Amino acid sequence: MEHMFAKRFFLPLLAAGALLAQHGYTQADVEAGGRLYRTNCSSCHGPNGDLQPGVDLGHGKFRRANSDEEVASIIMKGIPGTGMPPGNFPESQALTIVAYLRSMAASANVTVTAGDPARGKEIFEGKGQCLNCHRVRASGSRVGPDLTDIGTLRRPADLQRSLVDPDAEVLAQNRYYRVLTKDGQTVTGRLLNEDTFSVQMLDTKENLRSFKIADLREHAFMAKSPMPSYKDRLTAAEMSDVIGYLTSLKGF
Amino acid sequence: MKSRFLALFSIAGALSAQILSAQVTFERLLHPEKEPQNWLTYSGSYDSQRHTALREITPANVKNLELQWVFQQRSLEKFEATPLVVDGIMYTTQAPSDVVALDATTGRIFWTWAANVSANSRTCCGKVNRGVAILGDMVYVGTIDGRLVALDAKTGKPVWKVEVAKAEAGYSLMHAPLIVKDKVIMGVAGGEYGIRGFIAAYDAKTGKEAWKFYTIPEPGGKNGNTWAGDSWKHGGASIWVTGSYDPELNLTYWGVGNPGPDWNGDKRAGDNLYSDSVVALNPDTGELKWYYQFTPHDDFDFDSVQVPVLANMDWQGQQRKVMLWGNRNGFFYVLDRTTGQYLLGKPFAKVTWATGLDERGRPMRQANMEPTPEGTLIYPGNLGATNWYSPSYSPETGLFYLSVWDNYYSVYGKTEGEYVEGRLFMGGAPRNVVPLLMQPAPTLARKEEEGYGALRAIDPKTGERKWEFKMTDVTDAGILTTATGLVFSGGRDGNFYALDAKTGALLWKIYLGGPVASGPMSFAVNGRQFIAVNAGTSMYVFAVKQ
Numbered sequence: 001m002e003h004m005f006a007k008r009f010f011l012p013l014l015a016a017g018a019l020l021a022q023h024g025y026t027q028a029d030v031e032a033g034g035r036l037y038r039t040n041c042s043s044c045h046g047p048n049g050d051l052q053p054g055v056d057l058g059h060g061k062f063r064r065a066n067s068d069e070e071v072a073s074i075i076m077k078g079i080p081g082t083g084m085p086p087g088n089f090p091e092s093q094a095l096t097i098v099a100y101l102r103s104m105a106a107s108a109n110v111t112v113t114a115g116d117p118a119r120g121k122e123i124f125e126g127k128g129q130c131l132n133c134h135r136v137r138a139s140g141s142r143v144g145p146d147l148t149d150i151g152t153l154r155r156p157a158d159l160q161r162s163l164v165d166p167d168a169e170v171l172a173q174n175r176y177y178r179v180l181t182k183d184g185q186t187v188t189g190r191l192l193n194e195d196t197f198s199v200q201m202l203d204t205k206e207n208l209r210s211f212k213i214a215d216l217r218e219h220a221f222m223a224k225s226p227m228p229s230y231k232d233r234l235t236a237a238e239m240s241d242v243i244g245y246l247t248s249l250k251g252f
Numbered sequence: 253m254k255s256r257f258l259a260l261f262s263i264a265g266a267l268s269a270q271i272l273s274a275q276v277t278f279e280r281l282l283h284p285e286k287e288p289q290n291w292l293t294y295s296g297s298y299d300s301q302r303h304t305a306l307r308e309i310t311p312a313n314v315k316n317l318e319l320q321w322v323f324q325q326r327s328l329e330k331f332e333a334t335p336l337v338v339d340g341i342m343y344t345t346q347a348p349s350d351v352v353a354l355d356a357t358t359g360r361i362f363w364t365w366a367a368n369v370s371a372n373s374r375t376c377c378g379k380v381n382r383g384v385a386i387l388g389d390m391v392y393v394g395t396i397d398g399r400l401v402a403l404d405a406k407t408g409k410p411v412w413k414v415e416v417a418k419a420e421a422g423y424s425l426m427h428a429p430l431i432v433k434d435k436v437i438m439g440v441a442g443g444e445y446g447i448r449g450f451i452a453a454y455d456a457k458t459g460k461e462a463w464k465f466y467t468i469p470e471p472g473g474k475n476g477n478t479w480a481g482d483s484w485k486h487g488g489a490s491i492w493v494t495g496s497y498d499p500e501l502n503l504t505y506w507g508v509g510n511p512g513p514d515w516n517g518d519k520r521a522g523d524n525l526y527s528d529s530v531v532a533l534n535p536d537t538g539e540l541k542w543y544y545q546f547t548p549h550d551d552f553d554f555d556s557v558q559v560p561v562l563a564n565m566d567w568q569g570q571q572r573k574v575m576l577w578g579n580r581n582g583f584f585y586v587l588d589r590t591t592g593q594y595l596l597g598k599p600f601a602k603v604t605w606a607t608g609l610d611e612r613g614r615p616m617r618q619a620n621m622e623p624t625p626e627g628t629l630i631y632p633g634n635l636g637a638t639n640w641y642s643p644s645y646s647p648e649t650g651l652f653y654l655s656v657w658d659n660y661y662s663v664y665g666k667t668e669g670e671y672v673e674g675r676l677f678m679g680g681a682p683r684n685v686v687p688l689l690m691q692p693a694p695t696l697a698r699k700e701e702e703g704y705g706a707l708r709a710i711d712p713k714t715g716e717r718k719w720e721f722k723m724t725d726v727t728d729a730g731i732l733t734t735a736t737g738l739v740f741s742g743g744r745d746g747n748f749y750a751l752d753a754k755t756g757a758l759l760w761k762i763y764l765g766g767p768v769a770s771g772p773m774s775f776a777v778n779g780r781q782f783i784a785v786n787a788g789t790s791m792y793v794f795a796v797k798q
C-alpha cells in the first residue's frame with residue numbers, strides 16, 4: 001500500500017522515463033506491452049483503460065493489486081466470477097502489459113482535450129488532407145494506416161503525439177518499406193509480408209506488389225514516417241477537433 | 253517537411269486514375285474472353301463453362317507440368333473453393349469463411365481476413381466455403397454463420413457486412429456470390445435444417461437488400477399449392493452453388509436444393525416447388541421468369557444445386573441458347589434457357605428410382621422405389637450420380653464433361669420427426685452398403701458393381717456418352733477444359749490428371765495425397781499459364797517447367 005501511495009504522489013513530478021527506469025522497464029517493453037494491450041485488452045477495456053465500469057487501468061490505480069507482479073498475475077489468471085478472463089501470456093509478456101499500463105499512468109497527466117468530432121471531420125477531410133494517405137471506411141487512401149477503428153485503439157494523448165511527432169511511435173504493421181530494383185525502379189509502401197526470397201507490399205500507388213529479393217538491389221524499412229507533423233499546420237483548437245473526430249471512429 | 257508532404261499528395265492524386273483502370277468493372281465480368289489470363293468469377297465466365305482460352309499448356313507439353321507453389325489452408329475442412337485471379341493477385345477462401353489474397357506466381361500472402369465465425373453456425377456436411385466474388389475494388393464473401401461481407405480488395409478490411417440469415421436457425425452461406433451489374437447475389441444453405449430457402453440481391457456498394465426471392469412460395473402465391481399444410485415453412489430448397497447469367501436475356505439461373513425433410517415426404521404432399529429445380533430470375537428485380545423442376549416431390553435428397561452450364565449451339569437445325577445439366581438424380585438434361593423448355597433428357601448413370609422421363613421431362617417414378625422405415629435399395633445413392641462438382645463445356649469439342657458416380661446406391665431409410673429450430677430435420681438416413689472413404693486410405697474395398705467414379709464426356713445433342721475415364725474411387729472434383737484440347741480433373745483417391753478432351757486418353761497425372769474436392773482453374777501472369785487445384789487441405793499450382 002505504501003508503495004502505491006508513493007507512486008501516486010510522485011507521479012505528476014516524474015517524467016515517464018524516470019518512472020520506467022524505476023521499474024526496470026525499457027521503452028521496448030512498453031511498446032511490446034502496448035501491442036499486446038491493443039490486441040488483447042482494448043476491445044473490453046478501451047484505449048484509455050476505463051471502458052469497464054469501476055475499472056480504470058490508465059491511472060496506476062488497481063483495486064485488486066498493488067505490485068506489478070500482482071497486476072501481471074491478474075492478467076494471466078483473470079478474475080473468477082467477473083468478465084475478466086485469464087490471458088494466455090507468460091509472465092514476461094504480462095509484465096510488458098504492466099509496463100504499458102504504468103506508462104499510460106505516467107502520461108495521464110498530459111491533458112488532451114478531444115474537441116468537436118464534426119468540425120474535426122471537416123478539417124480531417126479538408127484542410128488537413130488526411131484522406132490523401134489515410135482511409136476511413138471506404139474513403140481515402142490505403143497508403144497510410146486505416147483509421148476506421150482508431151478510436152478503439154488510441155487515446156487522445158497518443159493521437160496528439162502522432163499528429164505532432166509522427167515518428168514517435170509507428171506500429172510494426174504501419175512501418176514504411178522501400179525497395180530498389182536492379183533495373184533502377186524505386187517502390188515504397190507498406191510491407192505486408194516477407195520471406196527469405198521475396199517481399200510483398202502495398203505500394204504508394206495502392207497496388208499489391210510482390211518482389212523477388214534476387215531482383216532487388218536494396219530493400220529496407222524507411223527511417224522516417226512519411227507523415228508530416230501537424231504542429232504548425234493546425235491551430236490548437238483544430239488539432240483538438242481532429243482528435244475529437246479520431247476518437248469517435250470506433251469501426252462499424 | 254512541406255515538400256515531402258506535397259510529394260506524397262501528388263502521388264496519391266496521380267494514382268487515382270491508375271487505380272480506376274485496375275478496377276474489376278461489370279464490363280470486365282461480362283467479357284472474360286478479353287482477358288483469359290484472369291479468372292474473374294467462380295466458374296470463369298457467366299456461362300459457367302469452366303473453360304480457359306489460354307493456350308500455353310497443350311497436349312504436347314502437359315507432361316512437363318511441375319509444381320510451382322502450395323497454399324496450405326489453415327483448416328482441416330474440405331477445401332472446396334475455386335480461387336479468382338485478377339491481374340496477378342489471387343483471392344481464395346479457407347474454411348470456414350476466411351478470405352486470403354495471394355501473389356498468384358509465388359503463393360505468398362498479401363492479407364488474410366479472419367471471419368471469426370460464430371459457434372452457433374451449423375451445417376450438415378462440413379463448414380466449407382466455395383469462393384469469393386469481386387467487383388470494383390471489393391471482394392465479397394458469404395460466411396458460414398450467415399453474413400455477407402464486402403472486403404477492400406487491397407487490404408482485406410471489411411467495408412460493409414449484412415446478416416443474410418440466422419445461423420442459429422440452420423442457415424449458412426457457402427457458395428461464391430454472383431455479381432450481376434451493381435448487385436451481389438447470394439443464396440442460403442441449410443436444407444437439412446428445415447430452413448425456407450431464398451436467393452437475395454444486395455447493393456454492391458452498401459449492402460442494402462435489393463430483392464429477395466423465396467425458393468418456396470407462400471400458400472396463396474403462385475405454385476404455393478405444391479406444399480401440403482404448413483410444410484412450406486420448413487421445406488428447405490437451399491442454395492449452395494453459384495448460379496450463371498445470360499446478359500442478352502438478362503436472366504440469372506440458379507439450381508435449388510432438396511425439399512425437407514429429405515427422406516420423408518409424407519407431410520409435404522405435392523411437387524414442392526421450387527425444390528430440385530432451376531429458376532430463371534431477373535437479376536434487377538428477383539422476378540421469376542421460368543422454372544424447370546428436375547425431381548418433383550423428391551424424397552432422395554437430390555439437390556439440383558449443380559452449376560447451370562450455358563452454351564449456344566445448333567439444335568436440330570436451329571441455333572439455340574441452351575442449358576446443359578447433369579443432375580444429381582442421374583439424368584442429363586438440355587433445356588432451352590430462354591423459355592425453360594425441356595429439349596432432351598437421358599440417364600448418365602444407373603437409375604432405378606424412375607423408369608425414364610416423359611415427353612415434357614417429368615420423371616416417371618418406379619413403383620415401390622421410395623424410402624421406407626426398413627430401407628429400400630435405390631440407385632443412385634444419397635450423394636447422387638453427380639453433385640455440386642463443376643462440369644465443363646468445351647466449345648472446341650462440343651462436349652459436356654461431367655463427374656459421375658455410377659453403380660452407386662444407398663438403402664434409403666425413413667423416420668418420423670418434428671421440426672425444431674436449429675436441429676437437423678431430415679426424416680431418415682440413407683445407408684451406404686459399402687463404405688465411402690473420405691480420404692485416400694489403404695482399404696479401397698469396393699467392387700465396380702458397388703460404385704465407382706468416372707469423368708464422362710457427353711454429346712449434348714444426343715445425351716450419348718463419347719468416352720469415359722474411370723476411377724477406382726468416387727470423385728468430388730470439378731472439371732476444367734482448355735482451348736488446346738485438355739481436360740483437367742481428379743478424384744477422391746487423391747489423383748489429379750489431364751486427359752485428351754477428344755478421346756479421354758490420360759496425358760499426365762500427379763498424386764496430391766488428398767481428395768480433389770474443388771474445380772481446377774487456370775490463369776496466367778506475365779504470359780505464363782498456371783493451373784490451380786485444391787486437394788485435401790491445400791491448393792497446388794502448376795506450370796510448364798521452364
